[in-house]
Amino acid sequence: MARALVSLPSASRELRLRLAVVGEPALVTLATLLAHGLNMFQYPALNRFDDEGTYLSQAWAVIREHRLAPYAYFYDHAPAGWIFLAVWMAITGGPHAFGLAADSGRTFMLLLYLAMTPLLYQLARKLGCPSWAAAVATLLFSVSPLAVYYERPVLLDNIMIFWTLVSLDLLLDDWGRLSRLALSGCCFGLAVLSKESAAFLLPAMIFLAVQQRQQHHGRFAIAAWLLPMLLVVSLYPTFALLRGELLPAGQSLRFFIFNVDTGPGLSLVDALRWEATRGGGGFFNLGNQFWSLVRTDWLVKDPVLFGGGALATLVNLGLCVWPKTRDRATLGAALLSLLPLLYLARGGVVFDFYVLIAIPFLSLNIAKLLSTIAAHMPRTAGSSLPAGMTAAGCCLLIAGYWRGGSMQPLYALHPAKASRDAVEWIKQHVPAQSLIVSDSDIWTDLHEPGLGGPSFANDHSHWKVGADPAIRDGVFHDDWRTVDYLILSPQTKQDLNDAHITVAQDAFQNAHMVQQWSVDGSDVELWKVDKPSVSDAHILDGSAAYIYMHFDRDGALTTTEGSVTSESQSLALLRAVWQNDPQTFDSVWGWTSSHLLNDEGLLSWLWRNGAVADRHTASDADVDTALALLMASKRWNRPELQAAGTSMVHAIWDKDVVTAAGKPYISGGDWAPADAVAGINPSYFAPYAYRVFQQVDPGHAWNALIDDGYRLLFDASSANLGGGQSAGLPPNWIGLERSSGRLVPYRNEQGDASSYGYDASRTYWRVALDWRWSADGRAQSYLQQAGFLRDETQRDGAPAAVYTHTGQPVEKAPSVVGDAGAMAALLTLDTNLANALYASQLVATANHGGSTVYWGDPNDLYAQEWGWAATPLYSGVTSDQWNGRRSQEGSNPTNSSARS
Amino acid sequence: MSPTVFAGPAASWVLAVISLLLAAQSAYAALLLMYAWEDRERQLQNRAPETFDPPRISFTILLPARHEEDVIKETILRLAGLNYPRELVEVLVVVESGDLGTIAEVQRQLADLAAQGTDNMRLLTFSDLPINKPHGLNVGLAEAGNEVVTIFDAEDEPHHDILQVVNTVMLRERSPVVQCGVQLMNYGDRWYSALNVLEYFFWFRSRMHYHAATNMVALGGNTVFIERHLLDEMEGWDSGCLTEDADIGIRISAAGIPIRVLYDDRYVTKEETPPSARQFIRQRTRWNQGFLQVLAKGDWLRLPSWRQRLLALYTLSAPLMQALMLLYIPVSLWMMAALKTPELIAMISTLPLYMLIVQLAVNLIGLYEFTGVHGLRPSPWSPVVLLLTYIPYQWMLCLAALRAVWRQLRGINTWEKTTHTGAHRRSTASAAVEPSRQEVAGG
Structure with a gap:
């Protein structure tokens, strides 16, 4: 684009320049607003992702109960993500400021992505993409059905991506300012604290930090990034240490030094060890969860972004092997995309939304590859070719998405309405003291007073009824007869069986359905347990x-x-x-x-x-x-x-x-x-x-x-x-x-x-x-x-x-x-x-x-x-x-x- | 004592607020340490000109000395050897008339030089009170005949091109005041030397630039170049002040006169750390007390902008903050371990500790930065020593700060002079002479 601009008449050149600096990111941000925002409260269904409800409830616990989770916090994830969400809820006036709690959370996600769009654009520019290619990268990131589908729900991965992009943007500061390096390190630390999977990007980040060394940094160059990052990350183990839950029970430091018995149970080290040993699968096992998701979901939703992005990553990496085309920016971009893909493909437990960590970098690699190709093209059609081609390409892409059919549901379907209606009905008709087993999607809405009804303090997540002794034994006395209502989706019913949540299973066996809400494939059922008989x-x-x-x-x-x-x-x-x-x-x-x-x-x-x-x-x-x-x-x-x-x-x-x-x-x-x-x-x-x-x-x-x-x-x-x-x-x-x-x-x-x-x-x-x-x-x-x-x-x-x-x-x-x-x-x-x-x-x-x-x-x-x-x-x-x-x-x- | 005694919510919140304040101050201090490394522009500010303009500015060098028989000769010799036209330089050695030993050494050296044809040096003596450095400087100033007045201390080892550098900078940038770098060199001598050296390093190389950018500079005691007419307008140095250098810096700043700071590793004036912890504490007590005096004098209130005043307040009251911080850390450690504080407050109370780690890391890297630019090779044990001595060093600073506050409150205003042995001039500095107590009544 820079070269293209030179040939323009000088009068309009400045205007065009300004347009290129402000106009394109603004345009793509508008695209994000539309593609992400339209119908985002209605699709995907609220009970589509278990995690969405879980993190909303944990953010709720932060603002309402001043603790990290409504149930015992067991270091499943570092808490920064839902603390941000809680801050958002607190400043907007509570979880119901936009309707359901999920609406508030999804609005937050939209804002994050509106901020991320220019960040990704900047990032692409800083890694050497011309502005048209940067626009392509951000457009893919904003409108791809694969991206939009997973970017809408309240997931820690989305918050983590936000901090990662902020960190990258600061790291690639044009002036190499040391303070920006340090801030970048802090932001990456926050990314890790939002979702630990960010740590897999660390080698790429360090590679870029090494590239960003400047003479005036002296010996502070890499340390200025690394040290703040480590300090921020270390807040997490420090927190665990303060709670006496860093080391597995029986080895607690607190116990040794202060003789404070922390009781059995939770520890950060245990949690990490468990996470590390979760599942196998193997890298080249084509039957593992990664490959099956590639086949059934990711490639299906968007072959261009996922398939094309993965391919572009490999090509970019290949270019860097060859000395003639070796380029540090390209290598940096390729690493940023390759590492998440390797992380996903390692096997073990992979959820569909884990793909989020790769999406911005897949887009980036496509843009990088396109700009490399364009730079080697004979410029027969004149210098304004990329701009026209970009516009045409974008139109073609969107038309392709439409024809492929993966785009329509994002805007036409309203499965979230099922949960929405269920909340409204339950709030008005079910006694507030009832002991309820529910999915986590409407947990926060039931616990927060409002939406036409009181707080349902005795509603409990079915996972906790299954696994948390304080709930299963303490509240439900391991006896299904204590349950008054069950709020179930087909997935929840499956969970009850798969996870052997016997209290809820038995209650379900003795219940009758009171109401059912079914919208666009999303099902919510209210069951009343028939106890007296x-x-x-x-x-x-x-x-x-x-x-x-x-x-x-x-x-x-x-x-x-x-x-x-x-x-x-x-x-x-x-x-x-x-x-x-x-x-x-x-x-x-x-x-x-x-x-x-x-x-x-x-x-x-x-x-x-x-x-x-x-x-x-x-x-x-x-x-x-x-x-x-x-x-x-x-x-x-x-x-x-x-x-x-x-x-x-x-x-x-x-x-x-x-x-x-x-x-x-x-x-x-x-x-x-x-x-x-x-x-x-x-x-x-x-x-x-x-x-x-x-x-x-x-x-x-x-x-x-x-x-x-x-x-x-x-x-x-x-x-x-x-x-x-x-x-x-x-x-x-x-x-x-x-x-x-x-x-x-x-x-x-x-x-x-x-x-x-x-x-x-x-x-x-x-x-x-x-x-x-x-x-x-x-x-x-x-x-x-x-x-x-x-x-x-x-x-x-x-x-x-x-x-x-x-x-x-x-x-x-x-x-x-x-x-x-x-x-x-x-x-x-x-x-x-x-x-x-x-x-x-x-x-x-x-x-x-x-x-x-x-x-x-x-x-x-x-x-x-x-x-x-x-x-x-x-x-x-x-x-x-x-x-x-x-x-x-x-x-x-x-x-x-x-x-x- | 039962931990629950203090476990009330009020105690917790006090803990949180103190922690936040300390962490914020500590973070700010770290920012000041790192200021010069921020970007290329700031790096260039510390680069002396690569070519020198023809000498045009005339300098009067003031060399106040007291009981400096051991080092004065060499210093005079060094000043005589400065690479600058002799007719543009005047050296005034100022000694109290009762200090016969020093006077004898100076006279002998001046006679030797005169015999070799160097005649731009004079000895000035004074016999009235107080006997201290600012008084000596004022005596010298009265006799100074050149455009720019500069100061060197008796143990200083100025670079022989320093006047060329300053001449060029003053001409090119029209700077009326230039502060050049002063650097302690003997980082391996005593347990506290490395940290003392690093203090100078960060102060002159980085923090002073921040002060200059804010137009609020507490000047250093030597290698400072000031146009003579400015000193006259300021009516010279405050002979009642223990840190006359910081004082005049603030008065110049208050008058709205810009100060140029230049720390080029090649042209720094080399000095030595005090020979013993006792001497170190005395010197630091004097500085701290001097800062408190300057604070009390209130000239800083005349600084035009609130930002300058705030920086002056922050700088001058730093000894107090430092004392607080060090007293607080063991308290916070104990509270974290023993108190049932809410988790959030427990987390907040760890922040000062985090900032301490940052400071440690900055100092550690700074050690290699320092040795790197001066072509020194630190021993593999240096970082270990630095880490081990960091806290004791801070306690020593704290002790000096407490001592200064005590003396200031009691109205004790004597000049605790630092002994100079010339350790920075030897390649293997070891034989530090245990100094005799040298206190001179002042005020």
């Missing part, structure tokens, strides 16, 4: 089986200390009815009626060491037993049980009900009504049962017992029982002044019994059951008053076992009965939270042994009873067998919300 039944059966195996002595539920309580017996009877187990029922009732049934027709509450230890009753046990008898009589058509139940109902009214200020209340037991201040246990209040009793005993005012009971419950919960402001929790016990009907704090052997604990938690379970059976508005409003428990659960994941009446935690650790009570309340108040609580506290903490299930202390009968009781309430098995109804909100609330 299988997992709840498993828990119910397993838990019941455990209780009988571990505690049953001929129909007596005996604790390890040898005690039997009427409460345990009554719950065993209810379980047997609900689980349709007449044998157990008869066994338990047989023992109970012969050992606990006293002359009042009620049950003595405590039996120990072969005899009744306390003949008084506990009214909840009497009520539950009577209810169980009545329901059993209906369920198994046994009139004798109805008679026994009915007589017990009469006895309850006579002995367990206390009258205060003319109103009936259920008392703590037959010992209470005689006291001036009657002991009331709110958690004994069982309105669902009284409704049945009213039917078999119309002579007593059972309905009034419900009305007054509810009123007492509301009052007891809101009463200021001697402390400060009530947290709205029911007390374990409360005193009722029989004369006035006034509520007072109740003291028993343990002192003040106003706190909310192992007794009171059951209140919610009973009220929730009443809500299920009767749809009584008072039940609903009482449950909705449990805001305190909701807040506690939201904050800590589970409520404390014991609170004071004012809401101060007394026993921080959660208890099974406390979880059961809170879950019962939350099922009405906040179903998502109830699901989360159920999954995390009852499903996740359940210990599975053979066919049995237990929670916490295996000898704690009470915990097993209430762990069991929580489950049927959750899954709707606690049906009203007397009236033959299923409960009115019978199905799992997560089911119903998913169907909405």
Whole structure:
């Protein structure tokens, strides 16, 4: 071009010169903007490259969680690439600034390539290409379908190429300025820290650095490039060293010097060693991944750039062997292209997008070869030939791409729309607390609040569910039943099988598809895991089986200390009815009626060491037993049980009900009504049962017992029982002044019994059951008053076992009965939270042994009873067998919300 | 002490900010070291003219001396042998009248020369206080009869063509002030010699050019050529200042007069490193204290642009920064190892260490650059010695800096003179005489 310009009329020469300097790069940059930018949000599909979602999520972790990855960082790659991406997200106002996170990332890629286009042009010029050839190189780099396809997605390789080109441009500084050399070294260091594969370009870079020596550099020449490069690269091992993760576990320097145990697991050296030994394949093995990608992808997408570029590289290299045509710039260009090709062809694990490292240099070699040819052509057609030929050649090239058909999809197809629609739908329809296994493509969008919905903090990448113990065991408890949803693509399904991600695989086996989004070959499916039908039944059966195996002595539920309580017996009877187990029922009732049934027709509450230890009753046990008898009589058509139940109902009214200020209340037991201040246990209040009793005993005012009971419950919960402001929790016990009907704090052997604990938690379970059976508005409003428990659960994941009446935690650790009570309340108040609580506290903490299930202390009968009781309430098995109804909100609330 | 005591976020951020500041200053210092190697243009600035213009400028050479019996004769001889027309050169040896030994040596040498026909040299004595170099220079200046005044020290070994070089440069470039290179040569003598030599090398060859480009030059003590009328306008040197050279440089800069810096390896004035660490620390203390004095005098505030003032501030307060940096590095190492700092802050706190590595590397390469241009062959152990002594050397600088601050605060303003043994004049320099303490009350 320089020679061509000389012959132009001098008036327009300066203009043409300026055009050549500014015009051509500007033109090619415009081409980049169009070729790269048009339709870039829509193609390729977001789930096409696993890495794209992964790096977006890691950039997200940098800005949102101030760490390098949302999961344990394991030195898979140096972090500079996604730190740049994070900086971009941070300055543009978050990952959703351009739509999806991928849109933000892809915009960043576009900007990088807009910057790279003039850089590559400059590079070609500095390596001796005339401006038309430089334009050809950049055009190939910008519009080749092969290039555009891989340049659009958010890949570390793209960021690495950017720094490599910046480094090259600085290295080939016209003035040989030392500061530019040093900056170039820093930039190449950043390239290596963006993606380690840049290191394979190092020999070519050093070759060029050697060529760039100048007299004024003195002995600083190559060192000025090499030292900054090494220092920047060394930030990575320094980082690992600071984290105590440089050396493999057990050899940690930190451990030796400071005796800080870093625990087993991750180290940079391990990661590099693993990377180095990954796969074989062999260089000349034509079946290795490189050659298969060449055949099926790279050559197919663009034979000109890939085939022509590789050929041009070899020819350029050949020219340099021959002394007459030897030229340092040509050798430099050839090396820059040859090294990546050798790196790719080495065998081992090669992904399709690895070709990115070669693309700019393949283009460069084509330009270099073309300019060599043009320089040796006889100049018969005049000096302006290259310009015209360039334009014609470019048109021809693009026409060729179009005819080849590899260009159209880039601009016509919208496969990313599938993920886009999926995100939008999921954000609006799926409960935010759901435990989700998804592909990484929409991970960031789900975790970042916005796009019409909240943050889905419990969404996890399927790879992590498979491989990260903290996720697989810590979050999913290696149990598919913890999974609520799966968001799958065909590739993800394949991954589940290939990588044996059993948790997700099993969940998928037990799931049904809720929605599917299919656009231009990209598929995203939302699957809901059907847990209750299988997992709840498993828990119910397993838990019941455990209780009988571990505690049953001929129909007596005996604790390890040898005690039997009427409460345990009554719950065993209810379980047997609900689980349709007449044998157990008869066994338990047989023992109970012969050992606990006293002359009042009620049950003595405590039996120990072969005899009744306390003949008084506990009214909840009497009520539950009577209810169980009545329901059993209906369920198994046994009139004798109805008679026994009915007589017990009469006895309850006579002995367990206390009258205060003319109103009936259920008392703590037959010992209470005689006291001036009657002991009331709110958690004994069982309105669902009284409704049945009213039917078999119309002579007593059972309905009034419900009305007054509810009123007492509301009052007891809101009463200021001697402390400060009530947290709205029911007390374990409360005193009722029989004369006035006034509520007072109740003291028993343990002192003040106003706190909310192992007794009171059951209140919610009973009220929730009443809500299920009767749809009584008072039940609903009482449950909705449990805001305190909701807040506690939201904050800590589970409520404390014991609170004071004012809401101060007394026993921080959660208890099974406390979880059961809170879950019962939350099922009405906040179903998502109830699901989360159920999954995390009852499903996740359940210990599975053979066919049995237990929670916490295996000898704690009470915990097993209430762990069991929580489950049927959750899954709707606690049906009203007397009236033959299923409960009115019978199905799992997560089911119903998913169907909405 | 439990490490967690300091593990609070505030401590971490303080650590980060200090680290960033130190790293930035260190990077800037590295830039100054490398300034002359940046491009060809800067390289050419250090190239003396290959041909000399006919001698036209007349020079007055001031040679202040005190207790220099050992070396003064040779210096006078060397000045007599300068390749420049004798009628255009005047040499004024200035000695305090009580320094009889030196006076005797000078008189004997001048008599010998006069006998051979060299009559452009005179001895000046003075008896009033203070007895120090700037006072001597002022005495000489009063007697100086030529257009350009220059200074050489008693132990200097100026190149015999130096006046030809300066004459040519001043004529061709119309430079009123020229600072030529001064170079310590005996890099292998003492453990600190190599680093001391490199300091000179980088200072005169590189950093001074940056100062000249910014028009803020703290001049060197000798081989500096100043038009006489300028010195008169400046009313000579400040006899109360320990670094009168830096002081007058800043005053000339403040007056907006450009200063030409020229370090051509062939024409440098050769000097020697102080003979012992003790002497080294004294000399450095004097310089540091002098810089602090100049800082306190505030002439630099009259520099026209903020960039010049900033550079002056940076240069004059460098001893303080250096002290800080060296105190900080062990602290940062300990913190990195023992503290549970956030990763980002831990990374930031390693940056000064990185910059230290850069400085080490620059010095190491600089050693070969220095020996290369002067045709010397460093021993294979030289780089090892350099690496091993780098930190102790920095501690020595730090000690001198702390000492200077201490003396300045206490108002101790005595001239701690450096002993000269002529080590740079011997091919095998070894027998350094342990100097006696020579302090002279000044001010």
